[in-house]
Amino acid sequence: MxxxxxxxxxxxxxxxxxxxxxxxxxxxDNIVADIPTEAFLKTHAPGTPITRPMDDFEGSISxxxxxxxxxxxxxxxxxxxxxxx
Structure with missing residues (x-):
């Protein structure tokens, strides 16, 4: 931030x-990573449930x-x- x-x-x-x-x-509002949020979470936090579609670089914490x-x-x-x- x-x-x-x-x-x-x-x-x-x-x-x-x-x-x-x-x-x-x-x-x-947006993730500080070079890859989209869902891909980032699947790679770096694989147990994180994704309960809805996310914008490409939407912040993973609201x-x-x-x-x-x-x-x-x-x-x-x-x-x-x-x-x-």
């Missing part, structure tokens, strides 16, 4: 009134709670930006 997106998550948590104690998966509770949207995609930009 890009540090700028992680910083936004922290900022959104601080700003959210009444949040209390919550646990969030602070993860990218950040849905971040989106729904905090309104988070990933802004920095490592595939679209060269390192160090």
């Amino acid at each position: 890009d540090a700028r997106d992680l910083g936004r998550i922290v900022h959104l948590c601080i700003e959210k009134s009444g949040l209390g104690f919550q646990v969030f998966n602070a993860v990218n 950040n849905r709670k971040l989106r729904e509770v905090l309104g988070f949207r990933q802004q920095y995609n490592w595939r679209a930006e060269p390192a160090g930009s």
Whole structure:
């Protein structure tokens, strides 16, 4: 995850009134691998159940709670930006 997106998550948590104690998966929308997610899981985590079709590079851990509770949207995609930009 890009540090700028992680910083936004922290900022959104601080700003959210009444949040209390919550646990969030602070993860990218997409997997950080050069092969599609389903192939990655079959190779590196063969016991992982895949219960639905996944987009090619969809993140294998959901950040849905971040989106729904905090309104988070990933802004920095490592595939679209060269390192160090």
